[in-house]
Amino acid sequence: MVADPAGYSPTPPTPPGMPAPRQLLSGGRGDLAPLAMLEDSVKRLKSPSASPGAMLPRPQAEAALSLLADWFLESSGSASLSAVEHPKLKNFLRQVGLPEISRADLAGARLDARFAEARADAAARFREARFFQLAADGLREQVITLSVNLPNDTSVFHRAVPMPAPASASPDYAQELFLDAASSVSASSGDIRHCAGIVADRFGSKTLRDLETKHHWMVNLTCQVHGLSRLVSDMARELPLFNNAASNCAKIASYFNTTPSVRALLHKHQVQEHGHAFLLPIAAPPYNGGEFAAAFVMLESILTSARPLQLAVLEESYKVVCIDDPAAREIAAMVQNVAFWTEVEATHSVVKMIMDLVKEMETERPLVGQCLPLWEDLRGKVRGWCRKFSVEEATAMNVVERRFRKNYHPAWSAAFILDPLYLIKDAGRRYLPPFNYLTPEQEKDVDRLITRLVSPEEAHLALMELMKWRSEGLDPLYAQAVQVRQPDPSTGKMKIANKQSSRLVWETCLSEFKSLGKVAVRLIFLHATAKGFKCTPSMTRWLTAPGSSAGSIGRAHRLVFIAANSKLERRDFSNDDDKDVELLTEGDDDMLTETGNVDPSSSSV
Template identity: 60%
Template structure:
């Protein structure tokens, strides 16, 4: 492949991280000359080359969609991270054999009407399959579950529209911050401490002195803006981390003469000193930090692993178990915490969670007789009814009775142990070291090729168990998003932006790369900081 084409591919697939203008940077031109490559025109890269690359990516995407019997739409970006800012809504097509292809991007800002989201989603579906809309099994989105998604599901009985589980777990953090008095107490105490240390010149100077002594660097405690701490717990969590990471420096500040002088006149100084000396303050701070970290780590794993719908019930059970352990460790009353979790669970829950859990051979349980049976005993009575209702809704009226009879047979007979073991077989991932499914598509293939006696139930099973439980997809670089939004009123500018996004997203999804370059850079610098901190600790140790 000619070097100029490789360079063009890299530029387009970087999703705006490398600007076209950088092609004409003197040092880059000098580099091209040094390696014997001709100078490059940014106009050429933004014109004919871009059009050709877009047409190629679009054709590949269309071919993959045509080859699939049915699909799911994933829509991510409706929920703003920062209210009022421009945002990019990605619309991706999830296919039964496990791949995803990019479809389109929509730029939005401010408050988005539910009806608009509904129109965008439906236009995307009809744009793919025309009048054959039953090819779309459903939608997974990060917002509008109770309105747009519900409306579309009510209008089209075959659709299964889900809310994103990554978003659901993250929303749980906000729920805890609003509803648990412990969170409010810790937040108020930490705000008082951080503002006092940052704003009082003598105390700040003393704090920096002991930071340098203990950690090798000095910085302010990061304090969230008051208007945002109720909307987003992220900045509060950052403040909690800063205070926990200053746990050695803060007690030393209290022993400093400057602090003693300030304490004589300032009652807040005495209050802060009492707080820092109180082990109860540190225990509560650690408890809140620990719970948020637990949920964030589970959410991060959900974003990385991209679980299917059958995994939803086990995920929430895993969360309940971990939170129960947290309550025991920090001596927290379980009732109020469980109440918050159950409320969020009900907001996110869809009957498809229970149905996919029952129909996916991955979750079959071996009984005492050696049979591999669906885990009905793990469902509540209401969830059992949900399975019946959903299956009835997803088949024709004539097939409903047959499908329920087949469900009873599936409940009592299950799957041949040889096939069940093959579906559930795991192997170690050489990259992550974690155990993963050896044959991820085997659940669907078993229903399509082996369980042929379940004619009606199999139709439901193959359309259900491939559904994704998250809408997480292509991540656009922030710098490029700002550029695209700035050119939103220019037809040519927006056309180029859409083509660049499509090419970059198509390439990333093809590689199954769901990270962003900003995330990778942040990870790199975090590793560098970690190494630096270890060096500092090593230097502090006596020989």
């Protein structure tokens, strides 16, 4: 017997007491979620065994929740603690058989326990180290971060210090802050001489020199990331092509952005060239001093739109505009002028070269012995840039040399000579320190620094040992072992396999150099940059919020301490926001074309 198809309903029967699927609900679409919850409750009552998330055994659940809590605390500033109460996360925990966790629990007992653990670990590492370097970052910002660099190539976050008026911080305040931090880290030994030096950004070198005068065992350095960044401003002030290129780019950007008819032409060609259209950023003058970052973004945008700009001014409709608009004629002449593009490319090229070096230094965190080679490499690149773009080399190199002298410290030369990493093999197969690469004045700096860092009684012996080091160097096998390089897993670049080997050689096979060795081990581990952990905007708000209670400020400090030391332990010196931007801008052009197109006709006003 064949059943009549018309007798079957195309939808399953509605459970008793439930509204029909297409029934109009009085609450509208807002009733859909409660309706789903009601249906879910009915299903659970019908089949209790089907309820998701049978609870895990208590020890396993507690271990899992501890890991989750650690992740929240270590990611604070990037991941909000309030996210722990997000409905989807709560539902996820139920699905995997875990109990819920509350904000109060995270910011209370778990925070206190994790902070006590992190602080005990930091104190133990301070006790084990024979000496350390203090790093101060953000001396002109709302929050200063103080970290401690240890001889074993690790760093430990010390504390964050809010600054009510960052720009007005006096040199005396900075000295007091540095000495207080150094004393705190040295508390276990009670000897501030364990502080081998300080590296600081954005503060006058006079402050650091004054501290050296008062504490002769210290080697205090200015951060090279900051120093190289200032070189861009120096060039913008001294080289006319910077101002010319930026001023002309601003004219072009302003004209195309504010003139609807020509903007539509540019957008049409941007879509054809890049798959999407965009306005050209405009940097405010002056361009010959201060920060050049905004101007650099403008130059980059103009270069990116070079072909669309050139095609736009060739359009017949643009030529019609030129008949009555002298500004249009000026812009067209500029866009079609090879000299203009040469200036823009030259300016963009040298700024990008310097900023790429700055980013590399932020990531690699070079030691003090690398400063002279880094600056010599920079000189070579600037000379090549001058030749390529026909820039007067004497003027450009004068700018570089002035900035070099402002940044230079005698420790650069001494560390370069004492670090076995830079030993050079001579004709007799000996590995000798590279004195030939120093100027006569830098050689004197080496002698003067070494005698300052030892006691007066040891000064003569230290110089005698330096002469022996200069003539004999290091055993070839040990020298080669120190200089072994291997590819970095993430970048593929060849890097020193064991950074600590330079110091360990002095403490073992070169132990005969009693006085010189003490100087070498305290010197060659010093960092040339102050960059490490940087407070996120959220953390800055926590630490500087007006009217906050002592308890809330204390919790904020504990959260920052945990998050900072977690990042330093992972050697993660990147910015999470920057990584997100990089992730979102990755992908093929097709995806950008689909999501980023701007209809040129919609750009007119």
